[in-house]
Every structure is written in C-alpha cells, then in structure tokens.
Amino acid sequence: MSCQEKHHILEISNLSVSFRQYDRGTNQINLPVITNLNVSVHDGEIVAVVGSSGSGKSLLAHAILGILPYNASLAGEIYFNQELLTEERKKQVRGKEIALVPQSVNYLDPLMKVGLQVRNGDKSPGVMERMKALFRKYHLEQETENLYPFECSGGMSRRILLSTALMGNPRLIIADEPTPGMELSLAKKAMEDFRQFADEGNGVLLITHDIELALEVADRIVVFYAGTTVEEALVSDFESLEKLRHPYTKALWRAMPRNGFETIPGSQPYVKELPEGCVFGPRCPLFSEECEGEIPERVVRCGTVRCIKCEEDHSHHHHGREEAHTHAGS
Amino acid sequence: MKGTKVQFISKNFIRMILLLIAVSIVTFTLVSISPIDPLSANVGQAALGSMSQEQKEKLEEYWGVNESPVQRYLNWAGDFVRGDMGVSLLYRQPVTKVIAVKLSNSLFLMAIAWAISGVLGFMLGVLSGAFRGTWLDKLIQGYSLLIASTPVFWLALLLLLIFAVWMKLLPIGLSVPIGVEASGVTFFDRVQHAILPAITLSITGVSNITLHTREKMIDVMESDYMLFAQARGESRWSMIRRHGLRNIILPALTLQFASISEIIGGSVLVEQVFSYPGLGQAAVAAGTGSDVPLLLGITLVTAAMVFLGNFIANILYGVVDPRMRKGGTVS
C-alpha cells in the first residue's frame, strides 16, 4: 500500500502499450491501448485490477510476462522483486517465478491430455502427487488427467487452468479473470487459496471485472479505465462513497447491487477515439474545461487518483514509484 | 460408435460410386462431341482413301462410329460392371492390362514424388511458419512462390537440359533403356530413368505443401495455447515440438492426401516432357487418339485414386484426432 513501506514484488510504473497498425494501406499508425499505467503488488498482497472489458487488463498481464503480440511496443518500467524486468529476464521468470492463470479455456492445447498440460510434461512422482492433490482439492476426478480439453466442462477447465498455476512455486500469480463459469463454492475456494498463497508472503494480481469478488478477497483495488489506472484504493475505501477518489470509481460503487444499482450513461471510449485530457471526461458529472489538459496521478489518502477535481489531501506520504527507484538502485 | 464407422464407410463408398458414374458420363460426353474423327486420326487420311468400302465398314465397326453415343456408353458400362473395361483401340490390348503396366510405371514415379514433396514440404512449412518474418522464412517462402509460379513443363525442360543434355548424368527419357529387352532391365535402370521426372514432380509438389503448411503453422503459432505455453516458460523449440507438431499434423495429413490429385495432374505434363511411358502419357495418347475405352479406364482409375486418397485422409483424421475419435464435436 502506498502508505506502507513494504517490499514490492511487482512494481509497474508508467507502462504504455501501443500497437503498430496500418491505416488505409501504408499509413502506419500507433494505437495506444495502455497509457501511463501504475500498479504495484507488495509482499502478502492480493491486488485486484478492476475494469470493464476492453480496458487493457489482459494486455497488462501479457506485458508483464513478455508475451505481447509482435506488433505491440512497450514503454515504461516493470520491476519484479526490485529487479528491472527486461525482456530477457521475463523469459527466465515466466512459468517459474511468475505464473499466469489465463483468461479462457482456449489457452489449453486442444490435442493434449489435461494431465500432461497441468504437469507441463513432467512425469516425476513428486509432480504427479502435487497434481493429484490439487485435483482432489478442486473436486476434479483423478481421471480428468486423461481427458482432452474438449471433454471438460467450462467449470472444470477453469479449475484445470488454476491448477497449472499452483503446480510450481511462483512468487507472483497473475490471474486473468479466473472465475467465470466456476461454481460459486469452488470460486470461493480458489479465492481462499489465493489468500493463503499471498499470506505466505507471495503476491497475486487478480484481474477481474467483478468488483464484488475483488472486494471480498483483495487488499487493494486498482481501477482501470480506457487503458490507464484512474484510481488505486484500499478495499476499506469502498465502505463509503466519501472515501473513494475518482468519479468513475464512485460510479462503479453506485452501480453495485447493494448500493442501488445506479448506472451512468455512456460507455468506455474505444482506443482509437480517446478524448483529450481525462479519459473519463465525456461521462463525468464534474467535467469542466481544465479536464482537457494533462491529468497527473496524485496521492490522496494512501491511494492514488488521476483526477484534478479530487480534493487535495496533505498527506506527507509519497507514492510507491519513488520507492521502486530506490529499490532498483539498491 | 461402431455403427457410425460402418455408416461412414458405406456412405463414402456410395459417394465414390456416384462420383465414378458422373466422371464416366462426363468423359464419355466430352469424347463424343470431340471433333476428332477416330478413323482418320488413327488410320491416316491417305490410308483411309485407298481402302475398300468393306474394309472401312469393318474399321468403323471396330471404332464404333455408327452406334449412337448413348448405346455405346451403355455397352461400355455394362461390360465395366462385369469387370471388363474393353480393349484399347490404340494398344490393341485389354484396357486393364494397359492400365496395369502404365500405372506401375507411374506409381513408381508418383510415390517417390509424393513422399519427397510431403516430407520436405511439411518440414519447410513448419519451419517457415514457426519462424515467420525471419530470413529463413523469407528464403523458404521466396523459393516456394518462385516454384509455384513456374510452369511444370518449363521446369522439366530445364532439368532435362541441365542433367541429361549438358551434364549427361541421367537418361533423357523413357522408363527403361532403349533397345534392352524387358528381362534385361534392372531395378537400377528403372530408378535412373525415374529420377528426373520424380524430381520435377517433387519440386513443384514441395512448394505447394510448404505454402499451405506454413499458413496452418502460422495459425497454430498465433493460437492462445501457444501463448500460454510461452507464458509457462516453454522455449520456442519446445512449443513447436510439444504443441506445434501435434496441432499441425491433422491439417498436414489432409493436405498430403489432397495433393494426390495434384501429383497425378502434374505427372501428365511431366511424363509428356520426359516421354515417360506412364499413365499420364497414355491418357494424352488416348485423348488425342479418341481411344474411348482407354481414356475412360484411365479417368476412372485416377478419379478413384484421388477419391481414395481423401477417404484415407478422413479415416486417419478420425484415428488421430481425439475429438473425432471420442465422438466429440470439432470446434
């Protein structure tokens, strides 16, 4: 958390991802899909990244792992365990220190038996045992091992994907929408496991569009909108509207069933039609001319916000980004 | 499960029969409306002029000129179902015998070309697709595109010039040495005479298989499961070996069996250029000489080969693909 001096497992600062595309023939354009994004995960923390679909959540996960498409370019810094994560380093840590729970069941090889995929080809007895234990835990029959993905239901496939991440000994799990299609009790079980995994001193970056789920299990919530972080808040900030910082977060809060199901009109702008200045401007009740200028990220009450209307807080705490630089230097 | 398999096979069998009937009718019609007069084409205008009326009538009966086309077709079809494909007018031998000899020559050629182009095309296509955008890919793709746009007969002539005329390494044509008795022809002779035509056929076949395999491989490389394999720390080679080959083998099988028709088509031209006495050359002779029984026989045999190729591919698909083997639906 921004007000705490804890070890960072993951620290992302000023991350931008853009795609080279060809507009009408030979005219090459750069399509920015993530801009100036900041996210950090500390020891023992579950950080939920919440945003509607198309806001760039999966791309964030892929950027950390170095598996972006070839026409994507990346700017900004990512630190893992206080060490700059270069493309070379990403190759070394992915699948070992950083595990991904992918977004859809299409991430399983359709022609390879499930067991072989979960064990990643490893046939040693220890790995075998571990898989069996995981299958028991997630109510997967032992025979599941010999099934092909097409023989598994959606919920089963989710649990299989989850098992792949828990097979190794990662420091960080990036879970990209891991629960849709899962039975509620099993989804809760999965969340408990993430909690336990984090409590052992590890980190979880939980990507979801389900804010209720995020509030139940996470320590901090990072709100995504149109490819950038508009707010970073503590889960406890969601207890009341006043503690929240950004108008979009407040809109999300009001849209929650327990808070009245109130939705705001409009939709997230498409990456090709981003407005000047604040990306939320066109839908914001507080919008004024100043919002069309540059919107810096500010620290307010142990969280961050990207809104010039949010009342200043004279907190002496500085943001984690500066910490990252000192860590990186040490 | 068993029932569906029997159903599948019998359905395909019926389809093959229908196909063969259609092919025979089309071929027959085409030959019937062809402007070539079988008599003057095969006997010669001059010889025909000096013949007596009686002789001419005998000949006309032999070539079946005076019967109606429908009657001729029905006669032929009736014999065919009894296993008699008629007598070749040109070779004056039973069609079955002519086809057997020509086919054995051609099969030798086509099998070599099929195997080489299949294996080589598969490997090149996988490499090219897996390393898309690299110099290796550009090299393989450039070569394949160049060959694919080169006419087969031109390539055949080029190879003939280089290896047979200039370098004198290989014989110019035919499937056996000239002036050697059949019993004196060794296996080595046959191989030596088949090398050039086989290489020509292989070279053209490779480029086609390579380009198709490359497309499929690119799809596989861009799939989500490849992305996940990468996210789990697998190396490029491991990804290709564990997931790439597994997923490319099915489309490759289909490609390989579908390419039979192209090999047969290519062999017609190649055999012509190398005067290789195979099925292709016989087909050309039968077509231009209005040898209807032979032409029909060859057409049906090749159509059946193409059909069987696709049929085998379908069966193999069912054996190899777990989604079909276990009765699931392919997504």
Ligand SMILES: Nc1ncnc2c1ncn2[C@@H]1O[C@H](COP(=O)(O)OP(=O)(O)O)[C@@H](O)[C@H]1O
């Ligand atoms: N290869 C690509 N080329 C161009 N745009 C892309 C590509 N991949 C994703 N995008 C765009 O990036 C945006 C964010 O995508 P994504 O990260 O999948 O969103 P989320 O996971 O939040 O639903 C989307 O608008 C999508 O259209």
Ligand SMILES: [Mg+2]
């Ligand atoms: Mg996504």
